[in-house]
Amino acid sequence: MTRDQDLFMDDKTQTLQTKLRQLIFVTSGIALLLTSVVYFIFEFNTFRQTEKQHLTTLAKVIASNSSAPLAFDDRQNATEILNALLAEGHIREACIYDLQGRIFAKFPVNISDSLFPRMFKDERVFYSGSTLECFEPVTQPDGMLGVLYLQSDLSIIYSRFMFFTLIAFLVVAISIVISIIFSKRLQLAITRPILQLSESARLVSSRGDYSVRAQPSRIQEANVLTGAFNQMLDRIDSQNQDIMRFNQELEHKINERTKELAGSNLKLQQQNELVGSILDSSVDLIAVVDSDLKYVIINKAAVKAYGKTSEELIGHSLTEVFPNLESSEMIGNLQMVLQGRMVHVEKYFSPILNGYLDSFYIPLFDKAGEVGRILIIAHDITEIISSNEHLVELNAELKKSNEHLEQFAYVASHDLQEPLRKIQTFSEVVETEIDDKEFVQKYMGKIRVAAARMSDLVKSILHYSRLSNSQEDFVPIDLNKVLETSKTDLEILIESKEAIFETGPLPKINGLAPQMSQLFLNLLSNSLKFCDVKPIISVQAALLNRDDAASRRFNFAEGCIKLCFQDNGIGFEQHYADKIFNIFLRLHDPKKYPGTGIGLALCKKIVEMHKGFIEVSSSPGQGTTVFIYLPGSLLIS
Amino acid sequence: MVTSSPMVVLIDNDEDDQEIFIMALKKLNKPMMLKSFYNGQDALDYLRTSETIPLWIFVDMNMPLMSGKECLIEIRKISSLAESDVYIYSTAASPGMPDEVFNLGAKDFLLKPVEFKKLVNLLSVIFFPVSDP
Numbered sequence: 001m002t003r004d005q006d007l008f009m010d011d012k013t014q015t016l017q018t019k020l021r022q023l024i025f026v027t028s029g030i031a032l033l034l035t036s037v038v039y040f041i042f043e044f045n046t047f048r049q050t051e052k053q054h055l056t057t058l059a060k061v062i063a064s065n066s067s068a069p070l071a072f073d074d075r076q077n078a079t080e081i082l083n084a085l086l087a088e089g090h091i092r093e094a095c096i097y098d099l100q101g102r103i104f105a106k107f108p109v110n111i112s113d114s115l116f117p118r119m120f121k122d123e124r125v126f127y128s129g130s131t132l133e134c135f136e137p138v139t140q141p142d143g144m145l146g147v148l149y150l151q152s153d154l155s156i157i158y159s160r161f162m163f164f165t166l167i168a169f170l171v172v173a174i175s176i177v178i179s180i181i182f183s184k185r186l187q188l189a190i191t192r193p194i195l196q197l198s199e200s201a202r203l204v205s206s207r208g209d210y211s212v213r214a215q216p217s218r219i220q221e222a223n224v225l226t227g228a229f230n231q232m233l234d235r236i237d238s239q240n241q242d243i244m245r246f247n248q249e250l251e252h253k254i255n256e257r258t259k260e261l262a263g264s265n266l267k268l269q270q271q272n273e274l275v276g277s278i279l280d281s282s283v284d285l286i287a288v289v290d291s292d293l294k295y296v297i298i299n300k301a302a303v304k305a306y307g308k309t310s311e312e313l314i315g316h317s318l319t320e321v322f323p324n325l326e327s328s329e330m331i332g333n334l335q336m337v338l339q340g341r342m343v344h345v346e347k348y349f350s351p352i353l354n355g356y357l358d359s360f361y362i363p364l365f366d367k368a369g370e371v372g373r374i375l376i377i378a379h380d381i382t383e384i385i386s387s388n389e390h391l392v393e394l395n396a397e398l399k400k401s402n403e404h405l406e407q408f409a410y411v412a413s414h415d416l417q418e419p420l421r422k423i424q425t426f427s428e429v430v431e432t433e434i435d436d437k438e439f440v441q442k443y444m445g446k447i448r449v450a451a452a453r454m455s456d457l458v459k460s461i462l463h464y465s466r467l468s469n470s471q472e473d474f475v476p477i478d479l480n481k482v483l484e485t486s487k488t489d490l491e492i493l494i495e496s497k498e499a500i501f502e503t504g505p506l507p508k509i510n511g512l513a514p515q516m517s518q519l520f521l522n523l524l525s526n527s528l529k530f531c532d533v534k535p536i537i538s539v540q541a542a543l544l545n546r547d548d549a550a551s552r553r554f555n556f557a558e559g560c561i562k563l564c565f566q567d568n569g570i571g572f573e574q575h576y577a578d579k580i581f582n583i584f585l586r587l588h589d590p591k592k593y594p595g596t597g598i599g600l601a602l603c604k605k606i607v608e609m610h611k612g613f614i615e616v617s618s619s620p621g622q623g624t625t626v627f628i629y630l631p632g633s634l635l636i637s
Numbered sequence: 638m639v640t641s642s643p644m645v646v647l648i649d650n651d652e653d654d655q656e657i658f659i660m661a662l663k664k665l666n667k668p669m670m671l672k673s674f675y676n677g678q679d680a681l682d683y684l685r686t687s688e689t690i691p692l693w694i695f696v697d698m699n700m701p702l703m704s705g706k707e708c709l710i711e712i713r714k715i716s717s718l719a720e721s722d723v724y725i726y727s728t729a730a731s732p733g734m735p736d737e738v739f740n741l742g743a744k745d746f747l748l749k750p751v752e753f754k755k756l757v758n759l760l761s762v763i764f765f766p767v768s769d770p
Contacts, residue, residue, distance in 0.1 A: 057743045346706035406731065414699060421728060421751050422653050429660065446653060576702075 016191045024183040025176060030456040032172040040165060046158065049378060051132055052125050058088065060393040063148040063500045067138050070104060078105035078119040079485055085150075092131065093151040096138065099184040108583070119147050119381035130155045130396030141158040147530040165349055171239055197226055202604040210237040239628035285357070285378040288364070293318045293334060295621045305353055305380070309587055324351050332360075337374050347381065350609040355382030385389050404409035404607070467515060467605060476636055477504035477513050479520075480564075483539060493528050499535035509563055530624070543635065550629055554613050559632035577616050611635065643741040643764070644689050647673040648680040649726070649738060654749065658695070661756045665764065672708035676700060677708035684715060691721050693763065695747075697735075698727035706738065724763070 023465035058275040062081060071076035078096055082105050085091045093116065094107040101119040118310045120135040120143070129135075132152040162332040193215075210233050214226040279286050282474065285302035289295055295313045303310050313323065318334075319326050328351065333343045343361040350357050357378040433439045483503060487494065527537045544551050545559040572580070581604040603626075607614040611631050618624040645662070648656050655673050662669055672691070674680035674697060675699060684691075698705035705725055712723055722744035726733075737748035750756045 238641075410729060410731035414727070417751075418651070418728045421749060422657075424751050425657050425753045425756075426653075429657075 006033045016194055018188060020191065021180065021183065024179060024187075028179040029176050032175050036165075036168040036172060038162075040168065044161065047161075048127070049155070051152065051154065054136045055132055055150060056125055056136070058091075059148055059150050062094075062150070063136045063138045066105075067140050067145055067150060070098070070138055071140060075105055078108070079109060079431060081105075082107035083109075090152050090154070090156060091112075091150060091151040095147075095149050097149065099144065099146055106145070121147060126209040129155075130158065132511060179580065190222075192218060193219055193222035193226060197222070197229055200229065200468055206232065207530070208241055212433070220360060283379075285376070285380070287376045289318065289334070289374050289376065291338060291370075291372060293331070293374075295321075302378075303338045322352050322632075332455040333361050337363050338371050340365075340371055346386070348378075352359045353380070353382070355380060356385045357381060386571040404630070412461055413583075416454065416461075418456070419454040423447050423454075443602060464598055464605070467602065467609075469517070474510040474634075475513055476508060477511045477516050478508045479516070479541070481505075481514050482513075482520050485517060486524050489521055489526055490528060493525070497528055497531065497535055499528055499537060500534065502538040504540040506539070506563075507543070509561065509630065509634040510632060510636060511610055511630075512606075515609060519603050519606045519628075521592055522567045522603050526599060527565065527569055527624070530571075531567060531569035533568065538564070538568075540564045543632070546632070551632075554629055556629070556631055560612075561630040561635055563629075563630070565626040566623065567625075571618040571620045571622050571624050572620060581614065638668045642670040643667040643693075644672065644691040645764075646680065646684065646694040647671060647689040648677055648700070648705075649673070650675050650696065650700045651673065651697065654697070661753065661760055664757045665761055669764070673712050675725050677703035677711070679759070680708065684712065690717060691695075694718070694721050694723045695726045696723060698725055702758070704708060705768070706741065709738060709743055731735075 024372045039491040045310065059474065062085070065081050066078055069075070069081065076262050082094050085107055091107070093111065094384060095113075095116050096104040096106075097119040100102045103113045103116060105322070106116070112415075117133070117173065121137060123136055125134045130153070132154055134148075134150045136148040138148055184451060195260070196217070197214045200212050202211060203212045210373075213233065216223050216226055279297070279299040280301075282299055282301055285305055286297075286299040287295060287302050290366065294317045295317060298310055298313050303313065306313065306321075319331065322474050325331055328347065329345075330350075335344055340363050342358075342363060345357075345359045345361075348357045348359045349355075354559065358381045359378040362377070363371040364373040364375055364377040389610045426447045429445045430440050483506060487501065493499075524537065526533050542562045542564075542565070544556075544562055546552075546557060548559065550556075551560050581600050604614050607628055607630070614625060615629075617627070645657060647658055649658070652675075655675075658673075662671060670689075672683065674679075674683065677696070696705045696708050696712070701707070704729065709723055711767060712718055712721075717743065723742065725738045725743045725746045726749060727746070728749050730746065730748060738746050747759065750759060
């Protein structure tokens with residue numbers, strides 16, 4: 001059941017016909033009943049009044065007739081008079097009292113005197129229960145003789161009334177039935193238009209069809225109702241059509257607007273995608289934060305650099321995501337940007353990335369002119385910084401190497417020019433004294449010596465430069481063999497000076513073979529050269545672990561190999577120890593101790609090529625000890 | 638010993654260069670007195686005690702043990718030699734070396750001339766700047 005039907009067919013509601021029928025039934029029933037009751041009451045009272053009258057009349061007649069018997073004390077006559085009452089069937093009892101109240105005569109004769117009431121002297125009529133009683137004095141013109149008493153039985157009359165009542169009810173019932181039959185036909189005329197209206201309403205309601213119309217009828221009020229109903233339907237119908245038309249228009253408009261929106265949405269989406277792809281394709285870190293420093297936008301590069309997902313960043317504040325930013329330089333800068341200033345930090349060390357950024361913090365102003373958001377653009381310059389640092393290192397190295405080169409150029413030009421100048425000067429002098437044979441011979445000798453020295457120098461320089469530029473690989477070298485070879489090379493000098501060697505076992509190492517031989521040769525030849533007595537030369541090796549003082553001093557992580565070349569030569573002041581490795585430096589008189597001044601410089605170079613260090617300890621007349629420290633990693637066990 | 642001839646001091650470890658210097662001095666044909674040393678230490682020992690004040694001191698730059706520069710510093714410490722002109726005398730010059738020695742009190746930085754005649758001229762200009770224009 002739908003709610004609409006419910007509205008019309010409630011359990012508590014009744015059809016119009018039922019209601020009308022009930023109405024007619026009740027109305028006609030009440031009318032008939034009231035009529036019957038009024039009639040009955042009237043009839044009843046009239047009857048009682050009549051009965052009273054009738055009994056009084058009867059009592060007066062009998063009393064009049066009884067005066068003689070009473071006066072003459074003729075009981076028999078009195079009883080006969082009373083027996084005449086038999087004709088009046090409704091008189092149940094009767095008696096005549098004498099003046100003393102004694103029963104003089106009675107009717108019927110056989111009933112007991114005690115059944116009669118006490119005598120009343122005056123005239124009265126009254127109802128007692130279902131009986132009507134009457135006292136009537138019996139008089140003579142000279143006075144009262146006695147009292148007549150009559151008792152009338154009303155029950156027969158009452159039963160007749162009951163019968164009347166029954167008949168009345170029957171009449172009422174029949175009347176009602178007839179009225180209902182009549183009303184049924186009559187009411188149809190009234191209910192039909194209303195029922196039709198109701199049916200129309202039901203149709204409208206159940207089908208929603210507002211084109212349905214109620215039929216007019218002959219009843220004026222029903223017609224007004226139908227007319228109003230139809231008018232209402234007309235209005236609803238037209239309003240409905242209006243609404244439908246309006247709906248269609250609205251739908252059309254919505255469709256158009258939706259299309260437009262979809263179009264602009266597509267454009268917006270494309271625009272957004274373009275902006276997003278531009279942001280994401282940037283190699284720079286780009287982020288936008290709001291005034292609470294919460295991430296609003298973050299591009300791929302930044303997400304990747306931070307090692308987070310964008311969900312972990314968007315909507316969260318910087319310090320929430322990266323607690324170590326609290327009280328950092330960056331937060332301070334962002335606070336400044338919130339005041340409306342752009343901040344550019346050329347070199348910012350980011351604790352998040354553990355690298356350097358070139359950062360721009362740009363305020364983005366909202367319509368109110370407040371800094372609503374901050375655009376952060378950061379370029380990772382860690383590599384540039386590190387390559388810069390590397391460049392600085394390289395620069396320092398280059399500077400050092402340049403200084404070396406400058407020194408080398410100076411010293412080379414100095415030492416090369418010296419013999420050249422001598423040759424030129426002496427040959428000029430010789431020219432002027434060409435006839436002085438002794439003079440010429442002397443200076444020609446000097447010229448030869450200078451030329452020979454020149455030749456030596458050129459060879460040594462060539463050697464030094466070749467050694468510096470060498471690109472050879474490290475090979476296994478047995479230092480014992482290197483020592484033996486060097487001794488063989490210096491055999492003549494060793495024999496002429498009668499030198500004694502004290503050598504311990506030497507290790508095998510990875511190194512540059514020709515350079516290592518040169519190193520040994522130079523050191524041994526120095527020991528032989530700078531010695532005025534029989535040379536005693538000691539060559540020893542020791543392996544030092546990483547905890548040894550020397551290893552620690554030179555930062556050898558894997559320990560080191562220590563080589564000692566000790567002699568008993570002329571030695572030198574210890575404060576020259578650093579200088580003697582400079583190229584072309586000679587401490588001693590070149591006439592007595594000839595040399596190019598390149599030997600020890602070369603030794604230093606060779607040791608450095610093996611990532612080692614060279615030191616010297618000496619004092620004049622006490623001999624010299626050269627210490628060489630090579631990285632333990634070169635050792636071949 | 639007092640002498641009327643002006644004194645020149647030469648400090649050079651190179652025997653040949655000393656000889657060349659003496660020859661050039663002779664060519665000038667003027668009364669000069671020369672005192673030469675092979676190293677700075679010997680020269681300083683002499684100069685600290687000498688009664689004769691040299692007018693000119695020539696110091697070779699490249700010498701073993703004590704370099705010309707160190708020698709110049711020591712000479713400038715000797716108050717009696719305040720009036721002496723000290724010349725640094727070298728085969729070659731490295732950049733900045735002349736300025737360095739000026740600052741240390743040298744009168745000039747001289748390159749040893751390659752030609753003998755030029756050396757004679759150089760010495761003549763130093764010793765007799767006015768008389769030989």
